[in-house]
Amino acid sequence: MSLDTAAKLEAGAEEALELPPRPRPSMLMIVIGLGALFFTVLSARRVEFSPGDLISNLTRSNPVFDGLLNMSWDEMFSSRSRKAFVETLQLAVLGTTAGVIVSLPLALWATEIGNPYVVPRLILRSINNVIRAIPDLLWAGLFVLGVGIGALSGLLALFFFSLAVMVKLTADTLDGIDMGPIEAANAAGATHTQMLRTAVVPQILSAFSSYALYDFELNLRASAVLGLVGAGGIGQRLDFFRNRGQWDKLWGLVLMFFLVVFVVERISVSIRRRLV
Amino acid sequence: MIRFDKASVTYPGGVSAMRNLDLEISDGEFVVIVGLSGAGKSTLVRAINGLVPLTDGGLQVNDHDVPNLDRKGLRALRSEVGMIFQGFNLVDRTTVLNNVLMGRLHQVPTWRTLVARYPQADIDIAARALERVEILDRAYTRATNLSGGQRQRVGIARALAQEPKIILADEPVASLDPPTSHVVMKYLQQISRELGITTIVNLHFLDLATAYADRIIGLRDGELVFDGPGSAADETTFRDIYGRSLTADDTMAKQAAL
Amino acid sequence: MNATVSTSGSVRLPSKGRDTFRLVLTTTFVVLFGWSAISVELKWSRLLEAPADMYRLAQVMFGNLAWDQFGNLVGLMWDSIAMAWMGTLIAAVFAIPLSFLAAENLVGRPIAWVVRQVFNVLRAVPEVILALLFIPVFGLSPMAGVLAIGVGSIGSLGKLFYEIIENIKTNPIEAADAVGASAVQRLRWGVIPQVAPELTSFLLYRFEINIRASSVLGIVGAGGIGGALADAIRFKEFGQAGLALIVVIVGTIAVDAVSGSIRRRIVAGPKQADSVEPDEEPLPPTSTGAPALASGPRG
Numbered sequence: 104m105s106l107d108t109a110a111k112l113e114a115g116a117e118e119a120l121e122l123p124p125r126p127r128p129s130m131l132m133i134v135i136g137l138g139a140l141f142f143t144v145l146s147a148r149r150v151e152f153s154p155g156d157l158i159s160n161l162t163r164s165n166p167v168f169d170g171l172l173n174m175s176w177d178e179m180f181s182s183r184s185r186k187a188f189v190e191t192l193q194l195a196v197l198g199t200t201a202g203v204i205v206s207l208p209l210a211l212w213a214t215e216i217g218n219p220y221v222v223p224r225l226i227l228r229s230i231n232n233v234i235r236a237i238p239d240l241l242w243a244g245l246f247v248l249g250v251g252i253g254a255l256s257g258l259l260a261l262f263f264f265s266l267a268v269m270v271k272l273t274a275d276t277l278d279g280i281d282m283g284p285i286e287a288a289n290a291a292g293a294t295h296t297q298m299l300r301t302a303v304v305p306q307i308l309s310a311f312s313s314y315a316l317y318d319f320e321l322n323l324r325a326s327a328v329l330g331l332v333g334a335g336g337i338g339q340r341l342d343f344f345r346n347r348g349q350w351d352k353l354w355g356l357v358l359m360f361f362l363v364v365f366v367v368e369r370i371s372v373s374i375r376r377r378l379v
Numbered sequence: 380m381i382r383f384d385k386a387s388v389t390y391p392g393g394v395s396a397m398r399n400l401d402l403e404i405s406d407g408e409f410v411v412i413v414g415l416s417g418a419g420k421s422t423l424v425r426a427i428n429g430l431v432p433l434t435d436g437g438l439q440v441n442d443h444d445v446p447n448l449d450r451k452g453l454r455a456l457r458s459e460v461g462m463i464f465q466g467f468n469l470v471d472r473t474t475v476l477n478n479v480l481m482g483r484l485h486q487v488p489t490w491r492t493l494v495a496r497y498p499q500a501d502i503d504i505a506a507r508a509l510e511r512v513e514i515l516d517r518a519y520t521r522a523t524n525l526s527g528g529q530r531q532r533v534g535i536a537r538a539l540a541q542e543p544k545i546i547l548a549d550e551p552v553a554s555l556d557p558p559t560s561h562v563v564m565k566y567l568q569q570i571s572r573e574l575g576i577t578t579i580v581n582l583h584f585l586d587l588a589t590a591y592a593d594r595i596i597g598l599r600d601g602e603l604v605f606d607g608p609g610s611a612a613d614e615t616t617f618r619d620i621y622g623r624s625l626t627a628d629d630t631m632a633k634q635a636a637l
Numbered sequence: 638m639n640a641t642v643s644t645s646g647s648v649r650l651p652s653k654g655r656d657t658f659r660l661v662l663t664t665t666f667v668v669l670f671g672w673s674a675i676s677v678e679l680k681w682s683r684l685l686e687a688p689a690d691m692y693r694l695a696q697v698m699f700g701n702l703a704w705d706q707f708g709n710l711v712g713l714m715w716d717s718i719a720m721a722w723m724g725t726l727i728a729a730v731f732a733i734p735l736s737f738l739a740a741e742n743l744v745g746r747p748i749a750w751v752v753r754q755v756f757n758v759l760r761a762v763p764e765v766i767l768a769l770l771f772i773p774v775f776g777l778s779p780m781a782g783v784l785a786i787g788v789g790s791i792g793s794l795g796k797l798f799y800e801i802i803e804n805i806k807t808n809p810i811e812a813a814d815a816v817g818a819s820a821v822q823r824l825r826w827g828v829i830p831q832v833a834p835e836l837t838s839f840l841l842y843r844f845e846i847n848i849r850a851s852s853v854l855g856i857v858g859a860g861g862i863g864g865a866l867a868d869a870i871r872f873k874e875f876g877q878a879g880l881a882l883i884v885v886i887v888g889t890i891a892v893d894a895v896s897g898s899i900r901r902r903i904v905a906g907p908k909q910a911d912s913v914e915p916d917e918e919p920l921p922p923t924s925t926g927a928p929a930l931a932s933g934p935r936g
Binding site for chain 2: 281283284286287288289290291292293294296297300301302305306308309
Binding site: 131135142143145146147149150151152156157160161163165166167168171189190192193194196197200232233236237238240241244245246247248249250251253254255258259324325327328331332341345353357361364365368374377 | 677678679719757758761765772775779849857870
């Protein structure tokens with residue numbers, strides 16, 4: 104430190120030191136904070152939020168809850184439920200696979216590295232955003248409307264949903280890759296496709312596989328409920344029980360299914376850990 | 380044979396990285412380019428394989444009239460010119476062999492690269508390239524597990540696998556320690572002499588330049604300010620090229636001593 | 638004449654070694670896929686007709702939009718957004734304290750494990766099914782949706798939160814300790830400043846996801862625009878379904894945009910953008926040959 108500063112410190116700083124002006128909390132943060140508060144109040148009123156009602160309602164007894172507490176496991180042995188179970192799994196596998204395979208070239212086309220033309224890229228990204236904005240259950244409903252009730256609608260819904268998720272995740276990863284190997288491939292005289300295959304794809308392969316497993320988990324969960332709109336799988340059985348008020352059977356089926364999902368998730372997580 | 384004919388490169392923005400360059404490099408020469416950062420070394424080297432296009436003037440590389448090449452022509456040119464990078468530019472997540480095979484891409488049909496089924500002949504060429512830089516035993520090691528010096532050797536092997544007529548090296552040793560730098564420079568020199576490959580190397584360490592170069596080219600502000608045998612270059616020469624007095628950063632030995 | 642690399646004969650590569658993990662994984666997948674493809678009960682011929690079917694549907698839905706319903710639908714979309722927001726907030730209120738109980742660096746393994754399993758269960762159940770549980774409790778009203786989303790999100794938020802807590806740097810906490818701070822002060826000065834931006838960011842991220850759930854919960858009757866959609870589908874009011882779909886898409890994208898930009902500001906906020914002086918060699922332009930520099934290199 105300079106001699107001046109040392110001298111000042113030694114002198115015991117008899118003169119009050121002048122601090123630099125204190126930075127104001129950012130205007131933007133204040134606006135956001137207030138906005139959030141305002142939004143919360145509005146929302147609470149819209150949904151008629153009332154803590155008192157909340158508690159009294161929750162503590163009342165009701166058949167659905169009773170069914171939850173007295174789950175029936177018989178459904179496991181019903182052949183129709185088992186078929187629905189299997190169908191749910193199959194839809195998840197097929198939908199995910201198809202979606203994952205198609206998503207790789209699409210993701211490449213959505214980024215600068217794979218697609219030097221701005222307009223098609225933007226169009227692709229916008230279409231992808233729209234697809235992402237539609238929940239999977241809604242997709243299933245649309246397909247049921249257009250194509251009819253059954254597993255096909257569920258499959259198509261899962262396919263599109265997978266596309267949306269995978270393209271977004273993969274394109275974002277592609278935006279952050281190392282350009283070095285790409286320069287090397289081009290300097291060696293590679294064609295565009297060769298460059299993508301040897302310099303780009305190897306960089307994202309493990310992330311891509313990880314996303315694919317994540318997508319499978321999402322699809323497995325989603326396929327359980329697609330049947331509620333008629334798109335196949337155990338959802339249809341759930342709807343059946345719901346309409347007949349057989350809550351014990353409904354919850355039994357739900358629990359069983361989610362035990363399976365849980366196991367699949369554990370396996371998927373450990374596989375993903377090894378992929379990185 | 381590489382010939383620049385009043386070649387210029389001006390980047391959008393207006394900066395002139397190459398001004399009216401007249402330069403001829405014969406087959407088999409080992410040339411080192413020196414100059415300050417921003418003097419145009421990288422531009423010159425990248426102009427030779429068309430990565431940086433000329434904005435004016437002519438450039439002849441063997442039978443290729445570079446400024447007038449279409450994309451197919453550029454690919455053909457680049458397959459004859461191997462390039463080695465400061466950052467190595469390897470694909471970390473894959474094996475050494477796969478990295479070297481990148482040098483064979485121009486000779487291998489696209490469908491084969493898509494399914495990664497390279498012909499045995501090309502694999503042999505890649506293997507021999509690896510042997511030449513003495514790293515064959517690591518062929519199936521992932522690139523990420525290698526040291527800096529080993530990675531640059533893989534980079535050299537990749538360039539060699541192209542069976543090139545020319546090798547360009549853009550600051551190949553800037554990220555390496557002194558002993559490893561000498562190893563890499565020795566490989567480059569050896570390869571150039573034994574195989575008759577024209578080699579052009581950018582360096583910013585002057586002692587390395589004088590130690591290995593047959594011919595030194597000095598650039599300042601995009602202009603050629605020195606062109607002579609390595610033995611003719613001494614401290615005064617470099618001071619002229621740099622336009623300033625030399626510091627410890629300019630020599631590898633002195634910088635290592637810091 | 639191309640220079641040959643070496644004059645010696647062909648060279649032997651070292652042994653490749655086998656990656657059993659990859660092999661097992663690929664085989665399992667192939668078997669699973671094959672079995673699914675063969676045994677699923679699907680009329681594959683209908684797949685070919687699907688594009689035409691969907692096109693016809695789109696024509697009917699968007700060709701005749703029920704503009705008279707616009708105000709009603711927008712109102713319902715607001716309901717869904719409000720539902721998602723309240724649900725996310727409620728989840729945060731419960732998840733934040735619970736997440737402290739799930740952080741191994743704070744409570745020790747056994748307790749953390751139990752709390753984490755609770756999170757896992759809540760995460761696994763889709764909101765639609767939770768909605769089934771809450772509708773008899775609250776009736777066919779948005780509150781059912783709020784609770785469904787809230788309870789479901791406790792799991793996800795809890796997981797995200799405890800991961801943040803486990804990753805905080807101990808240095809600021811040590812520093813606070815060293816100057817003699819109490820436990821609460823340590824929390825206030827050592828922990829909260831580190832986690833607050835990320836927590837808020839995850840909250841908003843969850844909000845974006847919950848919008849999608851809330852739009853749909855109406856299908857089972859829990860309020861919001863899903864109900865209008867379900868009715869439209871049931872009664873084949875295609876014009877209304879089309880408009881509802883558009884409202885959902887626009888609303889979701891809008892929420893994503895606002896929430897996304899707030900998230901980015903929060904995370905980037907405290908940092909100042911450093912201006913770095915470029916003093917390296919000019920960057921090579923894109924390798925197709927076209928210079929890609931917006932401004933030239935410095936001297």
